[in-house]
Amino acid sequence: MAVQLDQRLLEILACPSPDHAPLRVGSPDDPGADALTCTSCGRSFPVVDGVPVLLLDEATEPGGAPPDEK
Template sequence: MTVKLDPQLMDILACPSDDHAPLRAGTPADPEADVLTCTACGRGYPVVDGIPVLLLEEATPPVAPGEQG
């Protein structure tokens, strides 16, 4: 299922890590995933029932180039 969040909300959401980079819907490997991915560090934040869970403890680690996630 594709993440569908208000475009204005997506404009203001950012990764809670120190780099505070913008987030994008899906992952590089699966653009339809219910995840928001940091454009800088690559962490994935789950979207549960339409609500982004932007907690570092809940994030999936970034996938190194060449690995599949």
């Protein structure tokens, strides 16, 4: 199911990486994924129960690499 966020909220949200680029709905491989993807670095951030998890440790790197385990 695709992410359903208020358009005004989506315009405010930005990637937490230093460049703070805008986010778009979906992932590169699945536009309907429950994720937000950075338009600059390509990281995908999960959306859990309608809440974006904008933590770099939880992001999926471009190319589908999962976050590093610590």
